[in-house]
Amino acid sequence: MEQEDFTEMEPPPSPKPSFVRNVNLAAMDEDYLYHLALDTKHNDLKDMFRDVKFVCFGGSPGRMKAFAFYMVKQLKYKITAGQTLEDISKGSDRYVLYKVGPVLSVSHGMGIPSLSILMHEILKLLNHAGCDPGEVMFFRLGTSGGLGLEPGTVVISEAAVDGLLRPYMEVATLGMVIQHPAFLCPELNKELLEVSKSVGCQSVLGKTMCTYDFYEGQARLDGAFCEYTEEDKRNFLKRAHARGIANIEMESLCFAAMCHRTGVKSAVLCVTLLDRLQGDQISTPHDVMEEWQCRPQRIIAEFIRKKLGITD
Ligand SMILES: O=P(O)(O)O[C@@H]1C[C@H](O)[C@@H](CO)O1
Ligand SMILES: O=c1cc[nH]c(=O)[nH]1
Numbered sequence: 001m002e003q004e005d006f007t008e009m010e011p012p013p014s015p016k017p018s019f020v021r022n023v024n025l026a027a028m029d030e031d032y033l034y035h036l037a038l039d040t041k042h043n044d045l046k047d048m049f050r051d052v053k054f055v056c057f058g059g060s061p062g063r064m065k066a067f068a069f070y071m072v073k074q075l076k077y078k079i080t081a082g083q084t085l086e087d088i089s090k091g092s093d094r095y096v097l098y099k100v101g102p103v104l105s106v107s108h109g110m111g112i113p114s115l116s117i118l119m120h121e122i123l124k125l126l127n128h129a130g131c132d133p134g135e136v137m138f139f140r141l142g143t144s145g146g147l148g149l150e151p152g153t154v155v156i157s158e159a160a161v162d163g164l165l166r167p168y169m170e171v172a173t174l175g176m177v178i179q180h181p182a183f184l185c186p187e188l189n190k191e192l193l194e195v196s197k198s199v200g201c202q203s204v205l206g207k208t209m210c211t212y213d214f215y216e217g218q219a220r221l222d223g224a225f226c227e228y229t230e231e232d233k234r235n236f237l238k239r240a241h242a243r244g245i246a247n248i249e250m251e252s253l254c255f256a257a258m259c260h261r262t263g264v265k266s267a268v269l270c271v272t273l274l275d276r277l278q279g280d281q282i283s284t285p286h287d288v289m290e291e292w293q294c295r296p297q298r299i300i301a302e303f304i305r306k307k308l309g310i311t312d
Helices: 045-049 061-074 112-129 186-198 230-242 252-262 286-307
Strands: 054-058 097-100 103-107 137-146 154-161 168-173 176-181 203-210 245-249 265-275
Touching: 045 112, 054 061, 054 112, 054 286, 061 097, 061 103, 061 286, 103 112, 112 252, 137 252, 137 286, 154 186, 154 245, 154 252, 154 286, 168 252, 176 252, 186 203, 186 265, 186 286, 203 252, 203 265, 230 245, 245 265, 252 265, 265 286
Parallel strands: 054 103, 054 137, 137 265, 154 203, 203 245
Antiparallel strands: 097 103, 137 245, 154 265, 168 176
16 A cells, blocks of 8 residues: 655644743752753753853764864854863763853764753753743754765755654653654755855755664665565665655654744754665765764854854
């Protein structure tokens, strides 16, 4: 039977921005953001984070540390003598968190469960800090496998879909399955596409398939297990491609769905490390891949500089 086509579903309207929607939070005297090693009792979160305007997420701790140092240069940010840029969450050993003026750079690990924990805690952190949810933007700067794109191309996600090509994230809560739409902001995406041209990064708009696994979830033939043929794989990826899927990764569904629930403006920019219509293994030399991984960062850095009115 032909699978139902969900990819043209109309985005539901975004709610009025709010970092949290949980009546229980107001009744709590203290809040421990356990995985960030921060809490409302011992840390003055307002003093530390009230000026945050841009929150940039990415999987790897090293990449997000490098992005923080890159932003120091891009924003001409002055580090006071004797100070260094420190991982604010170093007490947790789960995620890294750096702050460069109004920019947070935070790692989320691999996959939806890891990202989801971080999102809850970052959203609560910004709420405790008294940031204005209408003024803050979230970006995921990641890597992905492309479909029919030259490797190194940056995909700006129009929406995220799951492995069944459905544009919502399903969460099992209290024994029920709740569906959260995973659409992103078309106006912001248009602006980002323009910025990507201005910094000379090849970028496209497209839908992003988000899976729960790198191997079988992404129709690879080279995992420890594989119970389908090369033809099955090709047919699946071609069908996804024909429905507007430009790339495949592992976090966009949760990122887009949680941002959509808050009404906070957000975007997902992932560079493609290979063309999945051509193969499965990622064998590009490390230095080339390093340069590719910087592309989403360059676009967002320029976007932030523009928003802050920084010119050289
Ligand atoms: O942010 P990154 O580049 O870590 O995201 C993608 C999706 C998975 O987490 C990981 C798989 O290699 O890369
Ligand atoms: O193919 C790829 C490459 C990076 N990240 C993924 O999730 N898949």
